[in-house]
Amino acid sequence: xxxxxxxxxxxxxxxxxxxxxxxxxxxxxxxxxxxxxxxxxxxxxxxxxxxxxxxxxxxxxxxxxxxxxxxxxxxxxxxxx
Numbered sequence: 001x002x003x004x005x006x007x008x009x010x011x012x013x014x015x016x017x018x019x020x021x022x023x024x025x026x027x028x029x030x031x032x033x034x035x036x037x038x039x040x041x042x043x044x045x046x047x048x049x050x051x052x053x054x055x056x057x058x059x060x061x062x063x064x065x066x067x068x069x070x071x072x073x074x075x076x077x078x079x080x081x
Contacts, residue, residue, distance in 0.1 A: 002018065002021075002028075002072035002076075004017040004019070006066060008066065010062050011032070011062040013034050015030060015031070017029070017031075018076075019056075022047075025049045028044075029043070029044050032061055032062075042061065043061055053070040055067065055068055
């Protein structure tokens with residue numbers, strides 16, 4: 001499992017993305033939350049194409065396109081490392 005963290009430039013929420021790469025693309029989930037915790041939601045990421053280096057783009061729940069590079073902020077042990 002690969003983990004990415006960022007802030008959405010549109011809704012200013014904190015974003016946590018966890019993914020695994022497979023033959024169909026990148027699969028995982030995106031969670032977002034606001035500083036005041038009034039927003040706390042997410043969405044699945046299903047078979048999103050990866051670029052040649054392994055990076056990918058996906059939309060925040062608000063619709064803003066977010067770009068993630070091939071290098072994760074953290075890598076978990078076990079599946080998909």
